[in-house]
Amino acid sequence: MMMAHEENDYVKENEKQGCREREGRNYQGTSQTLLGVQVTDLLNGVFIAFSINHVVADGQSFWHFVNSWAEISQGSQKISKLSVFEQYFPEDINRLIRFLFTEEEKQHSKSLNPQLPAERIFRFSKEKITQLKLKANTKVNTNKISSLQALLTHLWRSVIRCQSLDPKEETHCMMMIRARPKMDPQLGEGYFGNVRVVNGVIMKTGELLLSGLGKVALEMNKIISLHSHERMKNQYESWVRSPKLVRLGGMIHMGKF
Secondary structure, X not given: OEEOOOOOOEOOHHXXXXXXXXXXXXXXXXXXXXXXXXXXXXXXXXXEEEEEOOOOOOHHHHHHHHHHHHHHHXXXXXXXXXXXXXXXXXXXXXXXXXXXXXXXXXXXXXXXXXXXXXXXXXXXXXXXXXXXXXXXHHHOOOOOOOHHHHHHHHHHHHHHHHHOOOOOOEEEEEXXXXXXXXXXXXXXXXXXXXXXXXXXXXXXXHHHHHHOHHHHHHHHHHHHHOOOHHHHHHHHHHHHHOOOOOOHHHHOOOOEO
């Protein structure tokens, strides 16, 4: 993750190399750096690059760490939100998880160099996001659709429209779903760890583009709402029985967003 000011919204290749630990694999955390921070002095500012092992922390925990560090750097004697480091694990699940790699999987992991699409930064004003949310909810006569769901739906439909795919081809919008508020009892906002599950909405390209913003956003809302404590627990149990590592290169290809 990089924090910098650039007039050009495209992320340059040299910026991606801002943190040297970027290419590590999550399962290599026992021997490689869990957190890397690199500070580069520029003529007109400072460039800070972060790299963190995703097994250790999700996005919420990462920003909790950055904000706490910022408070300390500004002279605060006490951070505003304390971290909870006691790790939660659903009952009756063996905490010792072994990854049994075959030689073929090891070689594939070492040589993995996915061809990722160009990265670009898009900026949406608060007013535009409010308009998207209002439009999505109004179209399907509800108030359940959040700002993020409306924005993700807008981006998904826009990206797929530009790819000119076959109307019958399936397209996926993969999402990271927060599990903290869905667990019973709920995990506090200060819980430090990775508490996310991956899921997504699947639609035919033609249906996605013809259904409209509201209908697609409502489908996304339904998928997220289905993730109850029991469903989350079942997903964790299933993963422990058969651990799988998600590769970025396997998630990004034609028809997926």
